[in-house]
Each structure stands twice: as C-alpha cells, then as structure tokens.
C-alpha cells in the first residue's frame with residue numbers, strides 16, 4: 305500500500321506584502337527582505353502587530369491547557385473521524401493537496417486528520433497547515449507533530465499564497481469567508497464544524513439560570529461566493545467521570561465566562577456528568593468567478 309506522502313507546506317506568504325516566503329533554515333524571508341524567525345518549537349509567527357486587536361489575542365494558556373487535557377481523552381474523536389472522512393472524500397484527484405485547519409487551537413483535529421492521511425491508499429503529496437491567533441495554542445500544537453506547518457496568524461488575513469489551498473476546515477472557530485477567499489483555489493472546499501442546538505445542553509442547563517439553546521449564527525453563515533454542497537450531522541453521548549474532566553470541558557468553552565456563580569459552584573462539586581454532543585458539518589464550495 306502507498307499512503308499519502310506528507311510534504312512541508314510551500315505556500316506561506318509574507319503578512320505585510322503577500323509575497324512568497326522562502327525557508328532559509330531558521331527563518332522565512334520574502335523578496336522585500338521581511339523576515340520571520342522559526343521558533344525553537346518549529347512554528348512561525350506571521351501575525352504583525354497591525355493585525356492584532358489586543359496584546360495577547362485568542363485563547364489563553366490556561367484555556368489551551370484545559371482543551372488539551374480534555375481532547376486527549378478522545379471524547380471528541382468521533383468528530384475528528386467524521387471530519388477526516390469528509391476531507392478525504394472532498395479532495396480532488398490532483399497529485400498535490402494543501403489542507404488548512406483555520407483556528408486550529410492546540411492542534412488535536414489537524415493531527416487526527418494527518419494520522420488518517422497516513423493510512424490512505426493513495427500516492428499523492430499533501431501538506432498540512434494549522435493557523436491560530438493564539439501563540440500558546442500554536443506552541444501546544446507544535447508539540448503534537450512537526451509534520452504540519454504551524455502558524456500564528458489570523459483567519460481574516462491568512463498569510464498564505466493566493467489560490468494555494470485546496471481545503472480549509474474550521475472547528476468551533478472564528479471562520480472568515482472573506483479571508484478564506486484570498487487563499488482558496490477555485491472550487492476549493494470549506495468545512496465548518498459547528499455546535500447544533502442540543503450540544504452540551506446538560507452542561508448549559510446547570511450553569512445558566514435560564515436554559516439556553518445553541519443558536520446557529522445565521523448572519524455569518526452565508527456568502528455569495530460559496531455554495532453549500534452538503535450538510536451532515538453527528539450526535540453521540542459522552543460520559544465524564546471525574547470533576548477534573550468536567551472542569552476541563554467548562555474551561556475550554558465560552559460557557560465558563562458566561563456561567564453564573566451558583567452554576568459554577570454546582571459544577572465544582574460534580575464528579576460525573578453525561579452529555580449530549582450535537583455537531584453540524586457544513587461543506588461549502590468556493591465559486592470563483594473567472
């Protein structure tokens with residue numbers, strides 16, 4: 305069997321002038337002389353100060369650590385498995401592909417997808433990119449695998465060459481239809497993985513005085529240049545059997561910040577919790593008018 309061949313990404317672009325970045329060993333450089341060091345952990349920071357809205361944007365180190373603790377329990381592996389199936393069924397027959405995890409966090413999903421690539425009977429070359437605005441998230445992702453290119457950057461101005469990416473996926477993230485257009489190939493695919501209405505409803509019922517439903521974000525769910533070609537759903541139960549696991553889950557979601565004091569104290573004293581996960585996969589194709 306010939307499995308997919310993972311190659312280094314060669315479509316990084318300077319965030320200042322969008323020119324190609326060349327790998328010079330321990331740094332990247334564009335033709336205008338802008339250079340970006342490759343950190344000792346292997347990632348590159350392509351987020352210039354002018355693209356930052358705060359000093360330390362994105363998830364904090366504590367949130368990243370909670371997410372790693374939770375995801376390493378493989379409670380969400382069914383999500384990664386379905387995502388991988390969709391990705392490899394959507395790639396064209398070409399012999400080179402580039403896949404981007406936009407808002408990759410600490411890298412769990414991209415790493416899972418890469419493991420699947422290494423078991424696929426196919427001789428094509430494939431490169432993997434992970435981008436997140438949070439530096440602690442990218443440092444954690446760099447520890448998962450060195451075979452991906454991990455980049456600190458923003459989805460709204462992704463530092464990759466025009467028309468160089470075959471497929472972008474965004475899991476529970478801050479997608480940018482506009483930003484993604486700048487880098488997707490014509491007929492490139494975009495997969496959004498979002499919570500459905502029942503997602504973690506048991507947790508929400510405990511921490512909020514008024515029970516809530518996950519609302520789909522209609523306003524940012526459409527863009528004239530993309531057509532929705534398929535929607536899939538996934539529902540399964542997870543059983544958390546320690547207080548630490550419950551706290552990890554709470555700490556990696558926005559719920560922690562919105563929870564009321566009473567709800568938080570109930571959670572702090574719980575040792576087990578059974579939860580519904582309800583996930584929607586939206587698959588879009590980018591329609592470039594030529």
Ligand SMILES: C[S@@+](CC[C@H](N)C(=O)[O-])C[C@H]1O[C@@H](n2cnc3c(N)ncnc32)[C@H](O)[C@@H]1O
Pocket residue numbers: 361362363371406407408409410411412413435436437438441457458459460474475476477478
């Ligand atoms: C809910 S987390 C999901 C992380 C990961 N996809 C996962 O599911 O484990 C959202 C992530 O988006 C990142 N983020 C927020 N704004 C962003 C932006 N403009 N560009 C890229 N990433 C962003 C945060 O730092 C955080 O890691």
Ligand SMILES: [Zn+2]
Pocket residue numbers: 318319320321322323334335336337338
């Ligand atoms: Zn430059």
